[in-house]
Amino acid sequence: MTTPDPMHCAASAPPAPTLHPMPFVRIELVALSVIDDRLHVLLSHRKEAPYKGRWGLPGGVLRIDLDASLEAAAHRVAAERLNRALPNLGQVAAVGGAKRDPRAPWALSVVYRSLVQPTLDATPGKRVQALAWRPVDEVAARSDLAFDHTTLVAQAVEAVRREIRELRLPAGWAPDAFTLGELQGLCEAVLGERLDKVTFRRRIDHTGVAVAIAGKMRAGGAHRPAQLYTLAA
Amino acid sequence: MTTPDPMHCAASAPPAPTLHPMPFVRIELVALSVIDDRLHVLLSHRKEAPYKGRWGLPGGVLRIDLDASLEAAAHRVAAERLNRALPNLGQVAAVGGAKRDPRAPWALSVVYRSLVQPTLDATPGKRVQALAWRPVDEVAARSDLAFDHTTLVAQAVEAVRREIRELRLPAGWAPDAFTLGELQGLCEAVLGERLDKVTFRRRIDHTGVAVAIAGKMRAGGAHRPAQLYTLAA
DNA sequence: TCAAAAGTGTTTGGGTTACACCCATGG
DNA sequence: CCATGGGTGTAACCCAAACACTTTTGA
Numbered sequence: 406m407t408t409p410d411p412m413h414c415a416a417s418a419p420p421a422p423t424l425h426p427m428p429f430v431r432i433e434l435v436a437l438s439v440i441d442d443r444l445h446v447l448l449s450h451r452k453e454a455p456y457k458g459r460w461g462l463p464g465g466v467l468r469i470d471l472d473a474s475l476e477a478a479a480h481r482v483a484a485e486r487l488n489r490a491l492p493n494l495g496q497v498a499a500v501g502g503a504k505r506d507p508r509a510p511w512a513l514s515v516v517y518r519s520l521v522q523p524t525l526d527a528t529p530g531k532r533v534q535a536l537a538w539r540p541v542d543e544v545a546a547r548s549d550l551a552f553d554h555t556t557l558v559a560q561a562v563e564a565v566r567r568e569i570r571e572l573r574l575p576a577g578w579a580p581d582a583f584t585l586g587e588l589q590g591l592c593e594a595v596l597g598e599r600l601d602k603v604t605f606r607r608r609i610d611h612t613g614v615a616v617a618i619a620g621k622m623r624a625g626g627a628h629r630p631a632q633l634y635t636l637a638a
Numbered sequence: 639m640t641t642p643d644p645m646h647c648a649a650s651a652p653p654a655p656t657l658h659p660m661p662f663v664r665i666e667l668v669a670l671s672v673i674d675d676r677l678h679v680l681l682s683h684r685k686e687a688p689y690k691g692r693w694g695l696p697g698g699v700l701r702i703d704l705d706a707s708l709e710a711a712a713h714r715v716a717a718e719r720l721n722r723a724l725p726n727l728g729q730v731a732a733v734g735g736a737k738r739d740p741r742a743p744w745a746l747s748v749v750y751r752s753l754v755q756p757t758l759d760a761t762p763g764k765r766v767q768a769l770a771w772r773p774v775d776e777v778a779a780r781s782d783l784a785f786d787h788t789t790l791v792a793q794a795v796e797a798v799r800r801e802i803r804e805l806r807l808p809a810g811w812a813p814d815a816f817t818l819g820e821l822q823g824l825c826e827a828v829l830g831e832r833l834d835k836v837t838f839r840r841r842i843d844h845t846g847v848a849v850a851i852a853g854k855m856r857a858g859g860a861h862r863p864a865q866l867y868t869l870a871a
Numbered sequence: 872t873c874a875a876a877a878g879t880g881t882t883t884g885g886g887t888t889a890c891a892c893c894c895a896t897g898g
Numbered sequence: 899c900c901a902t903g904g905g906t907g908t909a910a911c912c913c914a915a916a917c918a919c920t921t922t923t924g925a
Contacts, residue, residue, distance in 0.1 A: 469744035499732035511702035628876035629922035862895035
């Protein structure tokens with residue numbers, strides 16, 4: 406915007422010599438969740454070409470008539486495709502190139518990620534045939550997703566792991582009340598590695614990201630009841 | 639790309655009912671450099687409205703006919719506007735919204751950053767009237783840049799500081815040979831804070847990011863000559 | 872009584888900080 | 899001689915890792 410470049414790119418506007426064609430812009434969503442102690446990603450089944458029959462990330466076209474910003478667009482796409490809201494949407498990156506999508510001469514995707522509660526589920530929305538959770542390590546190993554979505558998932562997972570490793574726990578990710586053991590299990594599932602119990606507990610109360618709920622305990626299995634915690638801030 | 643959405647957005651293609659208008663897509667560059675022991679950002683003077691007479695980031699329109707990818711576009715824009723190549727281009731973020739640029743109904747910018755050598759300079763290129771280096775803290779304090787460029791600079795600076803704090807020194811940033819004192823001065827200028835000498839030296843040879851050039855010393859001022867180092871990897 | 876998970880204490884070691892001190896050089 | 903920056907050594911401190919141990923429950 407620092408130079409007098411030609412402006413508009415509305416497909417409805419008549420082409421003018423000074424107007425440059427603009428890329429096809431989409432939003433892709435990487436919803437991550439811990440299921441059965443493993444990190445999973447939410448995938449959408451493709452019923453049409455290209456990549457018919459393959460799985461890919463749920464996403465949608467940027468609608469400049471509906472979306473006030475990129476983040477607003479991500480929220481709208483989540484509501485339309487998954488019939489649910491995604492909390493803590495964070496931008497991963499923008500990717501763009503001429504060969505990314507055979508349907509368009511040039512495709513640009515802005516990728517958003519979200520860590521969601523293990524319990525909540527999504528249902529197929531507009532233009533979506535089926536949704537399924539798949540383990541991220543399986544996705545990485547087989548890399549059989551549509552388009553470049555395998556690398557997009559990898560980038561999102563990397564970002565989320567950095568977040569969890571630094572104990573920046575997204576609000577609303579953990580349930581309202583949980584034991585430190587449960588929280589540690591969730592973090593271990595996200596990171597894909599074991600954590601030291603003592604260190605984990607010390608870091609929790611040193612940073613204050615979670616605080617004990619006075620008096621509340623969880624008595625469950627054949628073991629000592631555990632203090633319940635809740636996310637602070 | 640997981641849904642059968644309408645595709646193309648070429649301004650030269652006739653509009654069809656199913657086609658959505660696409661946003662105006664630009665690349666913005668945040669070139670950072672240490673000058674006189676302070677971190678500076680390269681700004682471009684705006685000779686035309688909007689924001690006529692103000693300073694902003696150098697940038698340019700994404701050209702899907704010329705650019706194979708977003709990163710390629712950033713390199714082309716650097717060459718065109720600054721008459722030089724920018725090393726270590728890294729993506730900061732994508733920002734987009736309806737109110738970002740009064741010239742377009744919806745504007746999307748992908749922001750790239752680069753830490754460049756203190757000595758090298760840029761010259762105004764195509765459609766650029768004047769270029770100037772300004773201290774980043776002054777830019778942050780006055781926030782008088784065009785558009786939302788003040789926040790874009792802040793994001794880029796934050797990313798670069800995280801990089802330097804973790805001693806991930808961009809190749810080509812430091813001169814071919816330097817003393818540890820000089821390197822520490824550069825890092826301090828980027829971070830805007832003083833570093834401990836002992837810690838800095840220990841971290842350098844522990845990580846191995848810089849290695850001594852055997853036998854090479856710099857004899858300069860009224861003090862003991864210093865061992866010369868060069869960036870590894 | 873035993874298994875299982877909760878919770879606490881101690882030691883060790885890596886890495887940063889802070890401070891002191893010597894080294895080599897030009898003025 | 900002395901100011902200046904280069905370079906080394908030491909002690910304190912923080913934090914994480916590893917390990918041992920006690921506690922409390924259900925089976």
